[in-house]
Amino acid sequence: MAKIACIGAGLVGRAWAVVFARAGFDVALHDRVADEVTARALPTIARMLEGLHATGMLAEDPATVAGRIRAAASIAEAVDGVAHMQESVREDVAIKREVFSEIAAHAPATARLCSSTSALRGSEFLTHIPAPERAMVAHPVNPPSHIPLVEICGSGLTSGEQIDAAKTFFEEAGMRPIVLNKEIDGFILNRLQYTLVAEALHLVGEGYCSASDIDRVMTDGLALRWASLGPFAVAHLNAAGGFRAFVEQLGPMMRRMGEDARTDYKWTDEMVEAIHAEISARIPVDSIPERQAWRDRRILKTRKLQED
Numbered sequence: 048m049a050k051i052a053c054i055g056a057g058l059v060g061r062a063w064a065v066v067f068a069r070a071g072f073d074v075a076l077h078d079r080v081a082d083e084v085t086a087r088a089l090p091t092i093a094r095m096l097e098g099l100h101a102t103g104m105l106a107e108d109p110a111t112v113a114g115r116i117r118a119a120a121s122i123a124e125a126v127d128g129v130a131h132m133q134e135s136v137r138e139d140v141a142i143k144r145e146v147f148s149e150i151a152a153h154a155p156a157t158a159r160l161c162s163s164t165s166a167l168r169g170s171e172f173l174t175h176i177p178a179p180e181r182a183m184v185a186h187p188v189n190p191p192s193h194i195p196l197v198e199i200c201g202s203g204l205t206s207g208e209q210i211d212a213a214k215t216f217f218e219e220a221g222m223r224p225i226v227l228n229k230e231i232d233g234f235i236l237n238r239l240q241y242t243l244v245a246e247a248l249h250l251v252g253e254g255y256c257s258a259s260d261i262d263r264v265m266t267d268g269l270a271l272r273w274a275s276l277g278p279f280a281v282a283h284l285n286a287a288g289g290f291r292a293f294v295e296q297l298g299p300m301m302r303r304m305g306e307d308a309r310t311d312y313k314w315t316d317e318m319v320e321a322i323h324a325e326i327s328a329r330i331p332v333d334s335i336p337e338r339q340a341w342r343d344r345r346i347l348k349t350r351k352l353q354e355d
């Protein structure tokens with residue numbers, strides 16, 4: 048079975064280790080900042096695997112899967128002989144450039160090199176390495192152990208064959224990749240997400256509703272459809288004649304909302320404080336780890352419903 052390296056053992060790196068070990072690969076996990084970061088990640092990974100097992104999302108014995116993941120003492124050791132490397136270090140272009148130089152110096156020339164970056168363009172940190180045709184962005188949604196989407200995006204120098212091979216690899220590992228045709232800041236998911244958040248800040252900032260109301264509009268409204276259908280398919284089902292008929296009837300309203308949206312809204316520090324206080328009253332900051340575990344259980348339940 049091919050070997051995989053996960054470089055960076057934070058939130059995303061740990062969850063990737065779960066994805067690859069669950070798919071049967073041997074995984075070497077390394078965090079360049081300190082060995083103890085990797086050491087601390089291993090028990091967390093074991094708990095994640097137990098959680099997946101308890102909700103029926105992992106058929107295998109969690110301890111067997113955890114046994115495929117080992118801590119590596121250096122990048123050189125981690126990437127030795129690997130088929131795939133997944134980088135998940137801090138979102139900083141200089142750090143990623145440096146880390147990719149080190150990875151490329153030690154990984155086999157045939158290894159596929161992927162970055163989990165949320166919003167950096169691969170052309171900023173993947174094109175200086177030897178054989179840049181094997182390097183690309185593979186942006187997950189946190190945590191990838193629970194959420195299957197991966198956004199694959201080449202750097203401009205990535206080869207079509209490597210992109211195709213990455214898509215097949217992620218599919219075989221149980222993920223649901225899409226491939227972007229060209230680079231754009233934030234890829235697709237974060238552009239959609241933060242456009243919505245920007246307008247939500249405008250609505251709260253101008254006093255149309257509270258931050259809690261915005262959260263409820265999503266959980267009690269939009270998300271109930273969006274868990275099964277994307278926004279285009281929702282529109283398609285909302286008119287007897289499909290998407291074209293929907294646009295014929297409601298196109299002017301859609302345009303008006305788009306033109307009115309204040310995605311450039313300048314929120315203030317006071318506003319951030321007020322929203323923080325409002326959400327913290329519902330979800331105290333010291334309960335966040337517990338709420339993260341709750342969120343992850345709910346994500347798994349939602350995925351089960353999606354299988355119907």
Ligand SMILES: NC(=O)c1ccc[n+]([C@@H]2O[C@H](COP(=O)([O-])OP(=O)(O)OC[C@H]3O[C@@H](n4cnc5c(N)ncnc54)[C@H](O)[C@@H]3O)[C@@H](O)[C@H]2O)c1
Pocket residue numbers: 055056057058059060078079080081084134135136137138139142146163164165166186187188189
């Ligand atoms: N958290 C998310 O929601 C999310 C989602 C998708 C993608 N990402 C991306 O994944 C990557 C990792 O994010 P995360 O949420 O796991 O962050 P994190 O802070 O949990 O982990 C980042 C890791 O980088 C390491 N690090 C810090 N400085 C470093 C350096 N100079 N050299 C090497 N390693 C260093 C840290 O030790 C840490 O373990 C980022 O590029 C981020 O944009 C994050």
